[in-house]
Amino acid sequence: MRPTKRDELVQKALTVFYQNGFHATGMDTLVKQTGISKTSMYKHFRTKEELILAALRLRDEKFRNWLCRRMEELADTPKDQLVAMFDALDEWFKEPGYKGCMFVKASSEYQDASHPIHMQCADHKRLLERHITGLAEKAGISDPGQIARRLLLLKEGAIVTSHLGLADNPAGEAKLAAIDLLQAAAR
């Protein structure tokens, strides 16, 4: 059980898929970009789809970990952490090579709701919703599920908007809207 080479493949494939898209990235491109032979790839994963699923699994883990940690670092109270989500998103949007949400893109290319890739994208979003709902509970908000879903609407909107380059500061605007929504929920 030496997972290093396999993990290296998944990590590098993740980057290429994120930058290039899924259908647009062929296995030969992957060989070139990762330096890993096609034979090895197909020993670890029986199909391209399985490799994509593994890449999405890694992305889910890394992204959720990063976002949750960053929210904790940026604020102390649960309520402030909810607001700080948009500060974290702003940092993400400004990263070089930012290309939107990997799961939105994957579910755009594999649209059928019964497709494994589509389902895994939905899982990612659900796990995030659970965490945000938990924070809203700790913040003592009366309907934590509702405020969590509202904040996540703003989050998804900000991601799409920033990827399309439609606003100067979508994360900042979403943050101000989130503050207003939190205030409205407290009344």
Next chain:
Amino acid sequence: MRPTKRDELVQKALTVFYQNGFHATGMDTLVKQTGISKTSMYKHFRTKEELILAALRLRDEKFRNWLCRRMEELADTPKDQLVAMFDALDEWFKEPGYKGCMFVKASSEYQDASHPIHMQCADHKRLLERHITGLAEKAGISDPGQIARRLLLLKEGAIVTSHLGLADNPAGEAKLAAIDLLQAAAR
């Protein structure tokens, strides 16, 4: 100037691209699904990309027309029309064959900001923002641009959320959030 056959092609191609995706839809599939010969296609459009651009152009026109008209039908005052946008979205989400926003999907497959397809997707969103901002002006809101962008964040979030099947009623939840945001803006 007989646009019938060409328009028929664009209309049918639009449907296939929307349901199947862009890279995933080959020209041979298009021949089968539209009943139009490949020769004719390539007489009207020099490349697949040009056909996609024409399909997106049609989609932009049809969708914006539909949404703006529906908002007017569903409410009388400009402010109520802004809220009614989410009722219209709800109708859209419930249509059979609903598969999310065509422009989000197109910009997900053609990610580069300088790509013509990506740029046309951004144009669509900008035209919509202009209209919503105009409505917010008519409603007498002090910062119409801000409220328009906030409502559109909710809209994009609701579209993504509904496509992924994450909530029972994303349009309804976005609508309630929009009402709170409008109230906060009036204070």
Next chain:
DNA sequence: TTCAAACTGTACCGATCTGTAATCTTTTAC
């Protein structure tokens, strides 16, 4: 009726797609 434009069908091009086979080299474990 005639003639040109528009359209169809079919066959094809070279490139690329996912995935496999066979052979050779490197790494790892005992």
Next chain:
DNA sequence: GTAAAAGATTACAGATCGGTACAGTTTGAA
């Protein structure tokens, strides 16, 4: 030191990709 596992290389299969060539058919207007 040696056997076995893992990886690299190359070539290739069969299908599909975007796009073209060419000959035949339908359509519409004068």
